[in-house]
Amino acid sequence: MRKVDPVKYEEKRRAILEAAARCFGRNGFHGASISHICAEAEMSAGHLYHYFPSKEAIIEAMIDANLERAANRFGETAKGESVLDALVTHLERSAPDDGRRASLLFDMFAEAGRNPTMARILSKHSHEMQALLVDLLRRGQEREEVDRSLDPEVVASVLISLVDGSKTLTLRNPHLAPHSYGEALRTLISRFLSPPASK
Amino acid sequence: MRKVDPVKYEEKRRAILEAAARCFGRNGFHGASISHICAEAEMSAGHLYHYFPSKEAIIEAMIDANLERAANRFGETAKGESVLDALVTHLERSAPDDGRRASLLFDMFAEAGRNPTMARILSKHSHEMQALLVDLLRRGQEREEVDRSLDPEVVASVLISLVDGSKTLTLRNPHLAPHSYGEALRTLISRFLSPPASK
Amino acid sequence: MRKVDPVKYEEKRRAILEAAARCFGRNGFHGASISHICAEAEMSAGHLYHYFPSKEAIIEAMIDANLERAANRFGETAKGESVLDALVTHLERSAPDDGRRASLLFDMFAEAGRNPTMARILSKHSHEMQALLVDLLRRGQEREEVDRSLDPEVVASVLISLVDGSKTLTLRNPHLAPHSYGEALRTLISRFLSPPASK
Amino acid sequence: MRKVDPVKYEEKRRAILEAAARCFGRNGFHGASISHICAEAEMSAGHLYHYFPSKEAIIEAMIDANLERAANRFGETAKGESVLDALVTHLERSAPDDGRRASLLFDMFAEAGRNPTMARILSKHSHEMQALLVDLLRRGQEREEVDRSLDPEVVASVLISLVDGSKTLTLRNPHLAPHSYGEALRTLISRFLSPPASK
DNA sequence: GATGAATGAGATTTCATTCAT
DNA sequence: TATGAATGAAATCTCATTCAT
Numbered sequence: 001m002r003k004v005d006p007v008k009y010e011e012k013r014r015a016i017l018e019a020a021a022r023c024f025g026r027n028g029f030h031g032a033s034i035s036h037i038c039a040e041a042e043m044s045a046g047h048l049y050h051y052f053p054s055k056e057a058i059i060e061a062m063i064d065a066n067l068e069r070a071a072n073r074f075g076e077t078a079k080g081e082s083v084l085d086a087l088v089t090h091l092e093r094s095a096p097d098d099g100r101r102a103s104l105l106f107d108m109f110a111e112a113g114r115n116p117t118m119a120r121i122l123s124k125h126s127h128e129m130q131a132l133l134v135d136l137l138r139r140g141q142e143r144e145e146v147d148r149s150l151d152p153e154v155v156a157s158v159l160i161s162l163v164d165g166s167k168t169l170t171l172r173n174p175h176l177a178p179h180s181y182g183e184a185l186r187t188l189i190s191r192f193l194s195p196p197a198s199k
Numbered sequence: 200m201r202k203v204d205p206v207k208y209e210e211k212r213r214a215i216l217e218a219a220a221r222c223f224g225r226n227g228f229h230g231a232s233i234s235h236i237c238a239e240a241e242m243s244a245g246h247l248y249h250y251f252p253s254k255e256a257i258i259e260a261m262i263d264a265n266l267e268r269a270a271n272r273f274g275e276t277a278k279g280e281s282v283l284d285a286l287v288t289h290l291e292r293s294a295p296d297d298g299r300r301a302s303l304l305f306d307m308f309a310e311a312g313r314n315p316t317m318a319r320i321l322s323k324h325s326h327e328m329q330a331l332l333v334d335l336l337r338r339g340q341e342r343e344e345v346d347r348s349l350d351p352e353v354v355a356s357v358l359i360s361l362v363d364g365s366k367t368l369t370l371r372n373p374h375l376a377p378h379s380y381g382e383a384l385r386t387l388i389s390r391f392l393s394p395p396a397s398k
Numbered sequence: 399m400r401k402v403d404p405v406k407y408e409e410k411r412r413a414i415l416e417a418a419a420r421c422f423g424r425n426g427f428h429g430a431s432i433s434h435i436c437a438e439a440e441m442s443a444g445h446l447y448h449y450f451p452s453k454e455a456i457i458e459a460m461i462d463a464n465l466e467r468a469a470n471r472f473g474e475t476a477k478g479e480s481v482l483d484a485l486v487t488h489l490e491r492s493a494p495d496d497g498r499r500a501s502l503l504f505d506m507f508a509e510a511g512r513n514p515t516m517a518r519i520l521s522k523h524s525h526e527m528q529a530l531l532v533d534l535l536r537r538g539q540e541r542e543e544v545d546r547s548l549d550p551e552v553v554a555s556v557l558i559s560l561v562d563g564s565k566t567l568t569l570r571n572p573h574l575a576p577h578s579y580g581e582a583l584r585t586l587i588s589r590f591l592s593p594p595a596s597k
Numbered sequence: 598m599r600k601v602d603p604v605k606y607e608e609k610r611r612a613i614l615e616a617a618a619r620c621f622g623r624n625g626f627h628g629a630s631i632s633h634i635c636a637e638a639e640m641s642a643g644h645l646y647h648y649f650p651s652k653e654a655i656i657e658a659m660i661d662a663n664l665e666r667a668a669n670r671f672g673e674t675a676k677g678e679s680v681l682d683a684l685v686t687h688l689e690r691s692a693p694d695d696g697r698r699a700s701l702l703f704d705m706f707a708e709a710g711r712n713p714t715m716a717r718i719l720s721k722h723s724h725e726m727q728a729l730l731v732d733l734l735r736r737g738q739e740r741e742e743v744d745r746s747l748d749p750e751v752v753a754s755v756l757i758s759l760v761d762g763s764k765t766l767t768l769r770n771p772h773l774a775p776h777s778y779g780e781a782l783r784t785l786i787s788r789f790l791s792p793p794a795s796k
Numbered sequence: 797g798a799t800g801a802a803t804g805a806g807a808t809t810t811c812a813t814t815c816a817t
Numbered sequence: 818t819a820t821g822a823a824t825g826a827a828a829t830c831t832c833a834t835t836c837a838t
Contacts, residue, residue: 028229028309028313030229030230033810034812034813035811044821045813045814045821046815047818047820049814050818050819054813055811099313100312100313102308102312103308103309103313106312107309109302109367111302114226122370122371126372150386151379154375158368158384161367161371162361162364163364164363164367164371165361165364168364171308172322172359172363174322176353181353181356181357184350184357188391191391192390207801232828232829234828234829243802243803244803245803246801246802246803248830249802254829426707428626431831433832433833443799445799445800452834497711501706501708504703504710507765508700508707511700511768512700517771552778555769555778556766559765559766560759562769563759563760563761564762565758566758566762570754572716574751582751585789589788590784609822630808631808632806640823643809643824644822644823647821651809801835802837803833803835804833806831811826811828813825815823815824817819817822
């Protein structure tokens with residue numbers, strides 16, 4: 001009688017989470033049913049419960065994975081660039097999101113506002129992203145690219161929430177051309193961070 | 200042979216919408232059931248359907264009312280002030296939101312990303328707020344308080360989404376002191392809008 | 399304080415029954431709701447209950463009226479004609495029925511099979527029609543147009559059920575041309591009733 | 598890793614259809630609720646939906662099964678007999694129907710007049726019965742038992758509707774002795790089909 | 797006479813979850 | 818490990834009927 005193969009086990013879990021992400025992206029947390037996820041993951045309902053104890057656990061794990069990935073992606077763009085470029089690159093990358101991903105993100109925020117567990121997960125990953133940004137900002141300050149009077153911790157938080165907010169732009173204003181506000185955002189960040197034109 | 204009393208009718212509708220807002224705030228669009236709303240509004244399920252033909256109609260009307268109120272509130276703060284003050288006042292006012300309201304807002308965004316009707320409602324009210332801001336910005340430009348090279352329409356959209364994003368700040372960062380990022384936001388907006396110092 | 403005007407009262411009742419007949423014809427006994435009938439009769443739900451104590455009472459009264467009318471119509475065609483012509487005329491008249499009326503008739507039969515009250519109503523009107531036919535058959539027998547060995551009572555019943563059955567013809571066989579089976583029915587009846595070709 | 602056992606599956610489906618037939622027979626299509634059927638089939642409501650996607654699907658399948666059985670039964674009596682005997686046997690067999698079955702049949706006709714899907718099902722099975730009868734009639738014509746001038750297709754349709762109509766006989770005339778109209782029906786069919794006596 | 801507000805039971809359907817195999 | 822049969826609660830919505838005005 002063999003024991004569980006932990007590699008296969010984790011693989012399955014990941015497959016389920018990916019299926020869940022697709023379903024939740026299409027229909028939201030409550031619109032997507034366990035059956036949908038099972039169909040998408042090509043497994044039976046009973047079996048799925050060997051890997052996750054409840055639907056909520058799936059949602060949690062998926063959010064966890066999703067936010068982790070987002071942080072990682074941000075970490076990659078952040079390497080060695082200036083803050084401005086890193087942020088703008090990140091914004092532009094997530095801009096052409098088909099709206100599904102954005103909806104899922106908002107589902108997460110809504111849930112986090114009601115569910116302490118989700119709030120903790122969100123907070124954890126936000127902290128990671130924040131740390132990355134703080135690093136970037138500090139380096140910028142050393143290179144005199146970023147205003148030294150700004151508190152890196154606070155600014156990092158504000159910048160992340162700025163990115164969050166940018167996701168409502170097309171939602172609120174479907175007819176606005178993406179490149180126009182892209183430019184405006186770049187200006188905004190640039191002016192915010194630049195050291196005062198000491199002359 | 201009394202006809203329907205339209206005043207009472209509208210009153211009831213409003214009472215239902217208020218009950219719905221409370222329930223949706225607590226549990227989200229899908230977590231709040233018709234029965235919950237009925238209990239909260241103290242009426243039978245059957246009767247509620249005399250006022251709204253479906254749950255979706257309730258959600259729509261409630262979003263409509265909510266966004267309208269938000270736009271109105273913003274309109275009030277916007278009167279006669281500078282853009283900067285108006286925005287910061289607005290941000291500060293909505294900051295101590297108990298999280299419930301914010302969750303509802305995110306539910307709306309999530310829903311708008313999937314449901315065209317909601318998208319239309321959101322877009323309609325966003326347009327109103329944008330118009331107010333554009334006005335404010337134009338006046339600011341005339342008074343040389345706002346950089347003339349900025350396109351008011353685009354900037355207005357960006358500022359609104361900035362406000363949206365600010366709602367994730369406490370969610371992502373529960374331990375951050377509100378006043379610190381309040382200040383940072385003020386700096387951000389101020390630097391973004393101010394005309395270049397070069398003379 | 400005047401008493402009820404019995405004329406107006408009956409008029410209203412009839413109006414309701416007519417509205418009900420239209421609704422039931424469209425949607426069947428259970429598909430048509432009291433609200434539908436009220437809308438069709440242009441009156442409020444509460445008021446309708448001044449004229450009928452329940453939905454079932456409406457159905458009963460309507461079936462009563464419907465069957466009475468059918469019997470009367472048959473009585474008219476039956477005057478002074480031969481049995482054969484009377485029956486065929488009746489069949490042809492009800493042939494181009496748009497199916498709605500036929501459906502209502504089948505609803506009545508189905509209901510009569512389950513509800514003793516309906517069964518009694520059906521039986522009562524059937525008796526009237528049967529009496530008319532018996533009369534016709536007797537006269538036919540006197541004139542040697544109808545086989546004298548046939549029992550008029552039994553034959554009348556059989557002929558009525560033959561007419562009932564004819565209503566399923568187009569339902570079962572949508573592509574059959576009406577005139578072809580019309581002719582066949584005429585032959586059938588004619589051969590059934592004719593006295594044996596005594597030679 | 599067992600797959601669905603298709604035998605058990607079909608068995609359950611059949612059990613449900615039988616329970617449904619009993620309920621529908623008692624209360625009609627709309628009077629019988631899913632809960633009633635579940636109780637009768639001794640299963641939970643949720644589980645029933647594993648076998649049928651909707652109430653309508655159950656009705657359809659049940660009608661299908663019912664009509665098929667009717668056609669089969671008719672097919673059995675039809676083997677090797679004369680048309681006359683086959684029909685009369687069939688009539689007599691279905692005569693002592695407890696009224697429940699007849700009601701169900703009328704429900705089906707009523708429904709078919711309003712619901713195209715039901716109309717199609719009815720038409721399909723009618724076609725089968727008609728084909729059987731046409732065969733019988735053709736053989737009868739070859740043996741000179743049936744009038745050669747009659748069109749078998751049309752006559753078959755007329756005879757089937759005659760059988761349909763016979764179901765209203767006891768309903769309309771509860772006090773009529775079955776054997777008397779049985780005899781009359783035999784005479785009717787016999788005279789209708791027989792070749793003209795003229796030699 | 798006439799209205800429509802109000803009720804509450806009940807209908808169909810979905811869904812997360814458990815369990816025997 | 819894996820299946821899918823099975824459950825039962827709950828959700829949305831409809832409808833006949835009553836009642837205050």
